Amino acid sequence: MEYMVLFFTHSGAIKFERKCKKNNISCELMPVPRILSSNCSISAKIHYDGNIENLISDEIEKIFLTDGDGNKLVFDGD
Numbered sequence: 001m002e003y004m005v006l007f008f009t010h011s012g013a014i015k016f017e018r019k020c021k022k023n024n025i026s027c028e029l030m031p032v033p034r035i036l037s038s039n040c041s042i043s044a045k046i047h048y049d050g051n052i053e054n055l056i057s058d059e060i061e062k063i064f065l066t067d068g069d070g071n072k073l074v075f076d077g078d
Contacts, residue, residue, distance in 0.1 A: 003052060004064045004071065005044040006032055012059025013042040019055070020046060036064060036071060 007013040013029055020027035026047040032039060045066075048055065052063060056075060063075035 001047070001049055002066045003046050003048060003074075004033065004036060004066055005046060005055075005060055006037060006062040006064075007042060007044075007059055008061050008077075009059065010042050012057075013044060015059060016044055016055075016057070020044070025055075036062075 005016065007016065017027050017029055028045045029042055030045060032041050032043040036043070046055075052065075052074060056063070056077075058077070060075065061077050062073060064071040065074050
C-alpha cells in the first residue's frame with residue numbers, strides 16, 4: 001500500500017526517514033502535494049503493507065492512503 005505521511009517539522013520527517021530505512025521500508029521525502037495541504041512543508045511517500053499504526057509518532061501530522069480513488073485520511077494527529 002502507498003501512503004503520504006505529513007509532518008509537523010522537517011526534523012520529524014528526517015527522523016521518520018531514518019526509521020523507515022532501518023526497517024527496510026521504501027521512503028521518499030518530497031514537498032507536500034498541494035491537494036493534501038496548503039502548508040509548505042515536507043512529506044514522505046512510503047510503500048508499507050504492515051499496520052500503519054506501528055509507524056505513528058508525535059512527529060506525524062497526517063497520514064493519507066493513496067490509491068486509484070484518491071487520498072483517504074487514515075490518521076490525523078491534530
